[in-house]
Amino acid sequence: xxxxxxxxxxxxxxxxxxxxxxxxxxxxxxxxxxxxxxxxxxxxxxxxxxxxxxxxxxxxxxxxxxxxxxxxxxxxxxxxxxxxxxxxxxxxxxxxxxxxxxxxxxxxxxxxxxxxxxxxxxxxxxxxxxxxxxxxxxxxxxxxxxxxxxxxxxxxxxxxxxxxxxxxxxxxxxxxxxxxxxxxxxxxxxxxxxxxxxxxxxxxxxxxxxxxxxxxxxxxxxxxxxxxxxxxxxxxxxxxxxxxxxxxxxxxxxxxxxxxxxxxxxxxxxxxxxxxxxxxxxxxxxxxxxxxxxxxxxxxxxxxxxxxxxxxxxxxxxxxxxxxxxxxxxxxxxxxxxxxxxxxxxxxxxxxxxxxxxxxxxxxxxxxxxxxxxxxxxxxxxxxx
Numbered sequence: 001x002x003x004x005x006x007x008x009x010x011x012x013x014x015x016x017x018x019x020x021x022x023x024x025x026x027x028x029x030x031x032x033x034x035x036x037x038x039x040x041x042x043x044x045x046x047x048x049x050x051x052x053x054x055x056x057x058x059x060x061x062x063x064x065x066x067x068x069x070x071x072x073x074x075x076x077x078x079x080x081x082x083x084x085x086x087x088x089x090x091x092x093x094x095x096x097x098x099x100x101x102x103x104x105x106x107x108x109x110x111x112x113x114x115x116x117x118x119x120x121x122x123x124x125x126x127x128x129x130x131x132x133x134x135x136x137x138x139x140x141x142x143x144x145x146x147x148x149x150x151x152x153x154x155x156x157x158x159x160x161x162x163x164x165x166x167x168x169x170x171x172x173x174x175x176x177x178x179x180x181x182x183x184x185x186x187x188x189x190x191x192x193x194x195x196x197x198x199x200x201x202x203x204x205x206x207x208x209x210x211x212x213x214x215x216x217x218x219x220x221x222x223x224x225x226x227x228x229x230x231x232x233x234x235x236x237x238x239x240x241x242x243x244x245x246x247x248x249x250x251x252x253x254x255x256x257x258x259x260x261x262x263x264x265x266x267x268x269x270x271x272x273x274x275x276x277x278x279x280x281x282x283x284x285x286x287x288x289x290x291x292x293x294x295x296x297x298x299x300x301x302x303x304x305x306x307x308x309x310x311x312x313x314x315x316x317x318x319x320x321x322x323x324x325x326x327x328x329x330x331x332x333x334x335x336x337x338x339x340x341x342x343x344x345x346x347x348x349x350x351x352x353x354x355x356x357x358x359x360x361x362x363x364x365x366x367x368x369x370x371x372x373x374x375x376x377x378x379x380x381x382x383x384x385x
Contacts, residue, residue, distance in 0.1 A: 010367030013288060021351040021372045026164060026192055026331050026363035029218040035284030039277050059276050060250055062283045067266070069286035070217070070225045073294055074190065074209055075200035081227045082266035083274065083282075087191045090210035090226035091119045091158060093269060094187050097236040102128035104155040107146070107184075111136045111165075116158045116189060129155075140168040140327075143178065150182035155234070157184055161199075161209075162192035165356040167331030167363075168322060169193065176205035185233045191215055191224075195286070196301060196330040196365065198294045207232040213278075216330070216365065218285030222278030227266070242271030297366040301330040304364045304373050308332065311377030317342070320359070334360040338385040345383055351376055 014030045016022060022030060046053045063083055071078040084090045100106070106120050110133045124131045132149055134141045140163060157179055162169045172188060179186040187208045193199065194209070195216030201209055210226040213219030228236055238245070245268045246260035262268050289297060305328075309319045317336035322328055333356070336342070343355045353376070354361040364372065 011369070013367060019350050021368075021375050023362050023364050023368065023372065023376060024352045024354050025196070025216055025365045026361060027354050028214045028220070029216060029285070029365065031220060031281060032218055032284045032288050034288070035219070035281040038280040038284055042276060042280060055276065056250065056252075059274060059279060063274065063279060066279065066283040066286050067225070069283075069290040070194070070211075071227070072290055073199065073217075073286065074194055074211075074227060075198075075204075076202050076209070076227045077230075079265035080230060081225055082269040083279070084210075084224045084226055084269070085222055085275065085278075086224045087189055087210045087212040087226075088115045088119065090224060091115060091187065091189060092123075093239060094208050094210065094226065094228070094236060095119055095123050095156065095158065096239040098156060098185065098234060099237065100127055100129055100155055103130065105130040105132055105153060107132050107134055107149055107154050107157045109134045109136055109141045109159060111139065111163070113160050113164050113189065116160065120158060139163065139166045140170070143174065146175075147178060150178060150184055154179075154182065154184045156187060158187040158189065160192060161188045161190045161194075162197070162329040162331060164192050164331070165359070165361060166320060166333045167192075167329040167361075169197065169327050169329045171326060172199065172201070172206050173204035176207070179207075180205065180233050183233060185236075192331060193329060195289050195294070195297070197298050201227060202229065205229070208236065213282040213285060216289075217282065218288060218365075219282035220278060222275045223282035225282075226269075238269050240271045244270055244272060244274075292366060298330070300366045301364050301368075302328070304368055304370070305330070305332055305362075307370055307373045308334075308362060308377065311373065312380060315381055317360070317380050317383075319362075330365070331361060331363045333357075334362060334380070336360075341385050342380065342383050345385075346376070346379055349379055351379060 013032050067081040068078040071081050106129055108120050134145055176186050185207045188206055190209050190211040194211045208228045211224055213223040214221045247263055312319055317334050320333045320335055339360050346353055
């Protein structure tokens with residue numbers, strides 16, 4: 001399957017009620033039908049014990065497949081991928097794993113998502129780090145601003161690949177090159193991009209990527225992924241040690257052995273038992289995206305956004321779109337008066353978007369149709385407040 005037929009109804013992969021228009025994937029995505037069925041099957045088997053409820057082997061196979069699919073979406077090798085509960089866990093693990101020292105500087109955009117802000121703030125308070133806020137007068141950090149900050153020395157730049165409220169996408173390769181010129185490690189939170197935009201982590205030279213599965217990856221909360229480059233600009237070591245980070249050969253009949261070797265791949269970062277239900281949802285989501293093809297997903301969302309731009313042109317609610325297509329994503333902001341009331345109006349009509357930083361945030365995915373966009377345009381044009 002690939003996204004080649006514009007007239008195909010992709011909603012059959014989901015169970016979305018008639019009349020519902022869901023355009024809020026930057027918050028969370030709907031569960032694919034296969035994911036729901038996998039969870040229900042596991043719940044049935046473990047909720048009514050008619051046979052051995054041990055599903056370890058099955059789950060480990062799903063885990064390996066999910067890592068492989070995620071690696072394909074971000075342009076990395078599967079062995080460089082780890083499964084984590086969420087992006088916040090990954091960000092904290094990566095930052096603490098840098099073994100930073102008092103006085104070192106960490107750069108943070110002034111309009112950054114709170115997951116990064118609070119992880120850095122806690123680290124700075126504990127270790128005595130310096131945190132520099134990078135100004136974003138145009139809704140993002142300008143490369144010249146970043147260059148000036150890096151010239152003063154910096155240990156790490158954790159930054160959202162795609163901005164959550166306006167959809168601005170940074171050029172990952174340019175960020176990596178600039179950071180590495182100044183020996184600064186680049187961490188991308190890809191939660192608002194992975195699964196919606198093609199990414200070449202290894203090719204771009206990105207040191208590390210963190211990502212939650214509940215948005216564009218079509219999983220749900222309790223699952224995420226992160227990846228570390230084979231040769232990051234500075235070492236990153238696991239802060240925690242979990243028993244499943246050691247190689248038992250996936251056989252657990254003899255656990256009183258303390259000589260198990262630490263895995264030499266992403267599994268060394270996985271600290272404990274896996275959330276099997278969330279794992280199944282995440283596996284179903286990334287498998288569907290891998291089957292569709294990420295290039296086709298991106299093409300579809302861009303076509304839908306262009307239709308939205310044209311539909312609202314000349315109204316009180318223009319779409320705020322970046323001029324350079326290389327900085328666009330599957331998120332756009334719609335500005336105008338009374339956006340909070342507009343969002344409530346749309347929700348009452350079963351059109352689901354988000355309110356972020358005073359604007360309406362629209363974030364379609366590959367299965368959305370032109371009819372979905374047209375329904376949104378009609379309601380916005382008819383809104384009178």
